Amino acid sequence: MSAQEDANSLHSFTQAFKGLGLGIVLAYLALVSFDFGRVHISFMFLPLAAVFLWPRNASTAWSLVFVFILGVFFDVITSGPLGVWGLSYLLIFILFDGGVGQSMKGTLAFAGFAFALFLVYCLSLIFGRLAMGHWPDGLSLAVNAAASLAVFPICYGVFALASGSLKQPSHTRVVR
Amino acid sequence: MEKAGYNRPQKRRMRRRIIAIALVLISALMLISDRQQKSMLASGQLSADDLSAKIMSVIATPVRGIEALFVRADERSNLYDRNVELIAEVQRLRPYEHKVIDLQLRVKNLEAILLVDNSTDIPAKKIVARSVSETNGPFAHSALINAGRSKGIAKGHAVMTVDGLYGHVVRVGNSSSRVLLLNDLNSRVSVMSQRSQSRAILAGNNNNLPKLDYISPEADWKAGDIVVTSGDGGVLPRALPIGVVSLSDKQRLVVDLYTDNKPIDWVWVYPFEPIEVPEDSPPDQSEDEVHSEDEAQNGPQSEAGQ
Numbered sequence: 001m002s003a004q005e006d007a008n009s010l011h012s013f014t015q016a017f018k019g020l021g022l023g024i025v026l027a028y029l030a031l032v033s034f035d036f037g038r039v040h041i042s043f044m045f046l047p048l049a050a051v052f053l054w055p056r057n058a059s060t061a062w063s064l065v066f067v068f069i070l071g072v073f074f075d076v077i078t079s080g081p082l083g084v085w086g087l088s089y090l091l092i093f094i095l096f097d098g099g100v101g102q103s104m105k106g107t108l109a110f111a112g113f114a115f116a117l118f119l120v121y122c123l124s125l126i127f128g129r130l131a132m133g134h135w136p137d138g139l140s141l142a143v144n145a146a147a148s149l150a151v152f153p154i155c156y157g158v159f160a161l162a163s164g165s166l167k168q169p170s171h172t173r174v175v176r
Numbered sequence: 177m178e179k180a181g182y183n184r185p186q187k188r189r190m191r192r193r194i195i196a197i198a199l200v201l202i203s204a205l206m207l208i209s210d211r212q213q214k215s216m217l218a219s220g221q222l223s224a225d226d227l228s229a230k231i232m233s234v235i236a237t238p239v240r241g242i243e244a245l246f247v248r249a250d251e252r253s254n255l256y257d258r259n260v261e262l263i264a265e266v267q268r269l270r271p272y273e274h275k276v277i278d279l280q281l282r283v284k285n286l287e288a289i290l291l292v293d294n295s296t297d298i299p300a301k302k303i304v305a306r307s308v309s310e311t312n313g314p315f316a317h318s319a320l321i322n323a324g325r326s327k328g329i330a331k332g333h334a335v336m337t338v339d340g341l342y343g344h345v346v347r348v349g350n351s352s353s354r355v356l357l358l359n360d361l362n363s364r365v366s367v368m369s370q371r372s373q374s375r376a377i378l379a380g381n382n383n384n385l386p387k388l389d390y391i392s393p394e395a396d397w398k399a400g401d402i403v404v405t406s407g408d409g410g411v412l413p414r415a416l417p418i419g420v421v422s423l424s425d426k427q428r429l430v431v432d433l434y435t436d437n438k439p440i441d442w443v444w445v446y447p448f449e450p451i452e453v454p455e456d457s458p459p460d461q462s463e464d465e466v467h468s469e470d471e472a473q474n475g476p477q478s479e480a481g482q
Contacts, residue, residue, distance in 0.1 A: 028231055031309045032239050040312040060192050068199045072206070076224045079354055080315035083206030090199055128315055131207045134361070136314035137382050144313065 015058035019099065020066035022162060023050030026155065027074045030148075044141070045117055045148035047074050049155040051089045052116050053109075054099020067093045081131030088123040092116055113152050121145050222349040229322045229352030232308040243439040298413045303327050303445040305335075305353070307342075310440060317360035317382060321443060324349045332411060334446045340417040340434030341365075341405065342443055353445075358418065358433055359386050367418060367431075368406035372396035375406055378418065378431060385430040388421070399423050403431050413448045 026046045033042035051067055071086030078085075093099065096116065104112050121141055128136035251258070305323035323329055325348050335342045335355045343363065347354035356363050363380035367388070374395035376388040391397060401421040407414030419433040 028228070028235065031228070031232060031311070032235055033310055033312060034239065034243060042311075042313065044313055061188075061195050064192065064195050064199055068203065071203070073224070075206075076221050077228045078311050078313060078316070079221075079318045079320075080311075080313065081207065082209070083203045084315065087200065087203035087207065090196070090203060094196055094200075124314075127207060132315065132361070138314070140312070140382075141314040 009059065012057060012059035013062050015055040016062035016066050018162065019050060019054040019058055019063060020070055022053075022159065023047050023066075023070040024073065026050050027070065027077060030074070031077060040140075040143075041147050042144055043148045043151060044078070044144035045120060046151065046155070047071075047085070048089065048092070048116060048120055048148070049113065049152055049159075051093055052096070052099055052113050053156065053159045054093065056098065056100070056103055058098070060098060063098060064090070064093065081128065084124055084127040084131055087127055088120045091123060092120055095119070109156055110152060114149055117145050117149055221347065225320060225347065225352045225354055226324070226349040229308055229320050229324075229349075232320060233306060233322050236306075236308045240439060240441050247439060298415065299446050299448050301447055302336075303329060303447060305329075305443050305445055307355075307440045307443050310357075312357075314382075317357040317363075317380065318346075319343065319355045319357060319440070321353050321355055321445070322351065323445065324351045324353050326350055328447055329353050329445050330447070332448075332450055334405075334412050334416060334448060336416065336444045336446060337435050337438075337440055337442075339438060340419065341412075342435050342440065344412065345445065355443075358435075359384060365412065365418070366406045366408040367403050368408075369397055369421070370402040370404050372401070375408065376429075378403065384436050385422070385424060385432060387424070388429040388431065391429070397421060397429055399429075410450050413446060416446075 026049060030043045030046040033040055047070060050070065054063060054067070067089050068086055071089040072082065074085045075082045100109070100112060124141060125136060125138060303323055305321040305327075307319045308322050309320040311318050311320075319335075319342070321335070329345060329348055331345055331348055333345045335344060341358065343355040343357040343360075344365075345353045346356045358365065358378065358380055359382065360380045361382045363378075363386070365378045366375065367378045368375050372395075374391070374397055376395065376397065377390045378386050379389045380386045388397065388403075399422050403418040403421060405412045405414060405416040405418065417434060419431040419436075421429055422432050424430045
């Protein structure tokens with residue numbers, strides 16, 4: 001393997017790792033819940049933003065592993081059934097052929113995330129049913145999804161800043 | 177060399193497919209194993225809880241501040257009305273205070289005369305902890321508290337707030353514990369009506385109003401009854417306050433929890449030791465064993481008589 005290829009594979013691994021890091025940060029932010037009387041607001045779908053905005057030039061093999069780790073990690077810290085988020089995130093990642101990164105801009109990115117959110121909403125309902133033996137609270141899921149969609153523009157901005165700070169040098173050719 | 181180079185993208189694609197399929201299968205396996213209550217990552221969950229408790233205790237502080245700001249603003253807007261209500265309540269309760277003190281003295285005297293201990297089994301020692309994260313999600317209703325095994329918390333301990341029972345500990349790490357809330361679908365607590373002493377099981381249903389199940393036909397329950405733990409089964413202490421009975425839209429008995437509608441910050445863990453089940457040794461069997469031992473030593477009674 002040439003030095004150029006070594007540099008490329010290290011770079012694509014770093015990009016995948018960056019996606020995982022941002023995903024874990026979002027996973028912890030998703031745990032924050034606001035209780036205003038009978039209204040509970042939390043952002044359970046927030047880590048999906050990390051999967052959706054996963055760097056385009058990240059290694060696909062490593063990205064698959066890291067998306068799976070992110071999903072299982074989120075399952076564990078939310079104390080929900082194991083595998084629900086892991087499997088949902090993996091399927092979305094495969095369906096979108098990797099994350100969209102910064103290739104989608106503005107309204108298009110928002111619409112794309114809303115579509116991904118809808119798919120994960122359906123998948124988590126089905127997988128929740130399979131794991132728990134009964135349907136999860138669909139209304140609570142929908143409220144969580146709406147709250148996550150509302151804060152997506154902030155995530156998009158943070159991701160844009162993070163990708164800018166770790167921008168790939170122009171001379172490297174990316175092997176995905 | 178050229179041929180190998182030509183095949184490399186194909187090999188890479190194949191490798192990706194294999195990884196994707198393997199990970200999807202592992203996830204599916206996890207789903208199935210979780211349904212059978214066989215947690216594949218039990219030790220990993222404890223470590224993740226310990227780490228999460230530390231991180232969330234930092235994140236939760238400003239969040240609780242914001243919540244308190246809203247709650248206080250709401251309270252301030254009703255300050256005058258609330259004050260009038262409280263003055264009326266104090267006036268109503270003052271005569272009862274003297275009655276309660278008088279009754280306590282009389283009960284104490286009677287206990288001393290009859291040599292009985294009628295006290296509740298609520299432990300005097302309480303462990304203070306902070307609820308750093310509460311998951312009121314579609315799958316589970318649980319909370320993470322920042323105290324664990326190192327402070328003497330064990331699985332099954334009751335967790336209280338100033339208002340009433342919050343839940344019980346289901347997982348204990350070194351410095352954190354996972355609390356199953358009363359409204360979680362897996363929560364089952366034996367309760368009784370403070371008025372009629374009728375028993376029931378408080379079953380969580382993943383919404384704000386858990387239902388009362390397994391009510392016998394002769395049980396006397398009605399809306400407005402105060403629900404407390406019954407202590408049956410020896411799992412939780414007796415007489416911990418839980419909530420008030422109300423009727424749901426479908427005319428089912430549900431419980432309006434005391435801990436509902438309030439941001440939870442500090443909690444108390446009651447280190448209650450569950451009553452141990454006595455060792456199973458059926459009396460008939462043990463008697464037979466005694467007889468057979470006697471017979472082995474002295475011979476059968478009929479023979480001894482002869």
